[in-house]
Amino acid sequence: MEWSEELAGGLLQAAPDAILVIDGERIVLANDRAEQVYGWPRSELVGQSVEVLMTDEARVLRAERRRLFDESPPGSIGSIVTTARRRDGSSFPVESSTTIIETPQGRLAVAVVRDVTERVRTEEEKARLLAEAQAHRSQRLESLGQLAGGIAHDFNNMLGVILNYASFVIEEAESAEPDVSMIAADAQQVVRAGKRGTDLTHQLLAFARREVVRPQPVDLNAHIVEVQELLRRTLGEHITLIFRPDPGLPTVTCDPSQIEQLLVNLALNARDAMPAGGNLVIDTGLLDDRVRLRVSDSGRGMAPDVLERAFEPFFTTKGSGEGTGLGLATVYGIVTQAGGEVSMTSEVGLGTTVTVLLPAGATAAPADVDEQPGATDGHGETLLVVEDEDALRDVAGRILTGAGYRVLSAEGGAQALELAAGHDGEIDLLVSDVVMPGMLGKELAERLVVARPGTRVLYMSGYAQPVLASQGTLDPGVALLEKPFTANDLLAAVRKRLDG
Incomplete structure (x- = not known):
C-alpha cells in the first residue's frame, strides 16, 4: 500500500x-x-x-x-x-x-x-491569415474587373478608329476617281490608332511584370540628362524642370527604355497636377546600398484616399478620354521587375513626391557604343516564316519578299518542319512566332536547328516571357522581335540576325 x-x-x-x-x-x-x-x-x-x-x-x-x-x-x-x-x-x-x-x-x-495559449494563438493567426487572404482575393478581383473594363474601353475606342478609317480607305480606293491624298490621310489615322494600341499593350505588360526586358548597367544621371529634352517637351513651357544629380552614383542594372518610360509617365502625371505651371524636380542619391531616384512636383497633391489607390491599374481621377489610369501602375511594374521599390507621398496643395529605390550595380557604366543602322535589304537569303495568324504571316512575307528575300511560309511547327524537310536549298533564318498551337516556337527552333545546324533563329512575340526568358530577361543568345512591329523593325531585326 x-x-x-x-x-x-x-x-x-x-x-x-x-x-x-x-x-x-x-x-x-x-x-x-x-x-x-x-x-x-x-x-x-x-x-x-x-x-x-x-x-x-x-x-x-x-x-x-x-x-x-x-x-x-x-x-x-x-x-x-x-x-x-x-x-x-x-x-x-x-x-x-x-x-x-x-x-x-x-x-x-x-x-x-x-x-492552450499557443494553440489558441495559432488558431487566431490562422483565422487572421485566412481573413487577409480573402480580403486580398477580393482586392485582386476588383483590380481585375477594373483592368478588364479599362482594356475593353480603350481598345474598343482604338478599334472603332481603325475599323472606320480602314473603311474610308477601302471606299476611296474603290471609287472611280480615288483621291490619293485622302487615302494617305485616312491610312495615317489607322496607323496612329494602332500605335496607341501598341503603347497600351506595353504598359499592360510592364504593369503585370510580363514584358521581356534587356537589362544592362545604366548610369542613371547620364540617362536622365539624355531624356531631359523629351521630358521638357512632355511637360510644356509652363513647367520648369530641375535636375539635381548626386555625382559618383553607382550604376543600376535595368532596361534603359523602361527608365525612360518611367520618367515620362511620372512627368505626365506631374504635368496634369500643375495645369497653371510649377516646378518638377528630379534628384538622385544613394540610400544605403540602393540608388534613389526622386521626382517631386509642386502641384495640387492628392487626398489620402486617392493616394492609397494611386498605383492601382485604371484608377484615375481624370475625366473620360483624358487618361488610361495605367501610368503609375506601369511605374510600379517597371520598378518591381528591376528588383526595386517605389513609394509616394502627397499632400493636398503641397504637391507629390515619388521615390524609386533600385539595387546598385557596378561603380561606373560602360562606355556607350554608337550603333549605326546598316542596310536592311536581302540578298536572296531564304527565310522560313512561321506564324499561326494568317494576316500577320502574309504581311511579314510581303515585307520580306519586297526587300529581296526568298520566303517560305508555314502556319505552325509541324508544317514548318515538313516544309523544311522538302526544301533542297539552305534555310538561312527561321522567323517564328513563340506561342503557337501544337508546337511552341522554341521547340520548333530546337528541332529545326538539329536538322539544319546552320540555320539562325529570330523569334517574334508580344508576350514571350513564359517561353524564352528567365526572370523577365532574355536568355543568352535569344533574338526577339517584339510585336507589333513595323516593316522597318522586321527588316532591321532580320538583317541583324543574318549578319550575326
Missing part, C-alpha cells in the same frame, strides 16, 4: 498538465505543473478557494459549478475551454477536464487543466 501511494504521488507530479483536487470549494491537492501554470507555490495554493484561479467571468458560474459537484454521479462531467487567472492577475486560455470521485474522505473533483 505504501509503494502504491508513492507511485500515485510520482505519477501525479510527472503529469504534463496541471492537476487540482478540489473538495467543492477549496483546493486540497495540486501537482508541480499547477505551480508553473498558475504561478502559485503549491504550499500557498493548497487551502485556497478555487476561485482565486478563475477570471471574473468564470466566477459568475459559481452556483452552477456547485450544483454539478453535488449532483453529478461519479465520473467525468466534461471538458471545456475557458480562461483562468494567474497569481499576477493575468488571464490565459485553458482546457479543463473534470472528474467526480467518491473517497472515504468525501466527494472530490479532480480537474486536469492544460494551458
Whole structure:
C-alpha cells in the first residue's frame, strides 16, 4: 500500500498538465505543473478557494459549478475551454477536464487543466491569415474587373478608329476617281490608332511584370540628362524642370527604355497636377546600398484616399478620354521587375513626391557604343516564316519578299518542319512566332536547328516571357522581335540576325 501511494504521488507530479483536487470549494491537492501554470507555490495554493484561479467571468458560474459537484454521479462531467487567472492577475486560455470521485474522505473533483495559449494563438493567426487572404482575393478581383473594363474601353475606342478609317480607305480606293491624298490621310489615322494600341499593350505588360526586358548597367544621371529634352517637351513651357544629380552614383542594372518610360509617365502625371505651371524636380542619391531616384512636383497633391489607390491599374481621377489610369501602375511594374521599390507621398496643395529605390550595380557604366543602322535589304537569303495568324504571316512575307528575300511560309511547327524537310536549298533564318498551337516556337527552333545546324533563329512575340526568358530577361543568345512591329523593325531585326 505504501509503494502504491508513492507511485500515485510520482505519477501525479510527472503529469504534463496541471492537476487540482478540489473538495467543492477549496483546493486540497495540486501537482508541480499547477505551480508553473498558475504561478502559485503549491504550499500557498493548497487551502485556497478555487476561485482565486478563475477570471471574473468564470466566477459568475459559481452556483452552477456547485450544483454539478453535488449532483453529478461519479465520473467525468466534461471538458471545456475557458480562461483562468494567474497569481499576477493575468488571464490565459485553458482546457479543463473534470472528474467526480467518491473517497472515504468525501466527494472530490479532480480537474486536469492544460494551458492552450499557443494553440489558441495559432488558431487566431490562422483565422487572421485566412481573413487577409480573402480580403486580398477580393482586392485582386476588383483590380481585375477594373483592368478588364479599362482594356475593353480603350481598345474598343482604338478599334472603332481603325475599323472606320480602314473603311474610308477601302471606299476611296474603290471609287472611280480615288483621291490619293485622302487615302494617305485616312491610312495615317489607322496607323496612329494602332500605335496607341501598341503603347497600351506595353504598359499592360510592364504593369503585370510580363514584358521581356534587356537589362544592362545604366548610369542613371547620364540617362536622365539624355531624356531631359523629351521630358521638357512632355511637360510644356509652363513647367520648369530641375535636375539635381548626386555625382559618383553607382550604376543600376535595368532596361534603359523602361527608365525612360518611367520618367515620362511620372512627368505626365506631374504635368496634369500643375495645369497653371510649377516646378518638377528630379534628384538622385544613394540610400544605403540602393540608388534613389526622386521626382517631386509642386502641384495640387492628392487626398489620402486617392493616394492609397494611386498605383492601382485604371484608377484615375481624370475625366473620360483624358487618361488610361495605367501610368503609375506601369511605374510600379517597371520598378518591381528591376528588383526595386517605389513609394509616394502627397499632400493636398503641397504637391507629390515619388521615390524609386533600385539595387546598385557596378561603380561606373560602360562606355556607350554608337550603333549605326546598316542596310536592311536581302540578298536572296531564304527565310522560313512561321506564324499561326494568317494576316500577320502574309504581311511579314510581303515585307520580306519586297526587300529581296526568298520566303517560305508555314502556319505552325509541324508544317514548318515538313516544309523544311522538302526544301533542297539552305534555310538561312527561321522567323517564328513563340506561342503557337501544337508546337511552341522554341521547340520548333530546337528541332529545326538539329536538322539544319546552320540555320539562325529570330523569334517574334508580344508576350514571350513564359517561353524564352528567365526572370523577365532574355536568355543568352535569344533574338526577339517584339510585336507589333513595323516593316522597318522586321527588316532591321532580320538583317541583324543574318549578319550575326
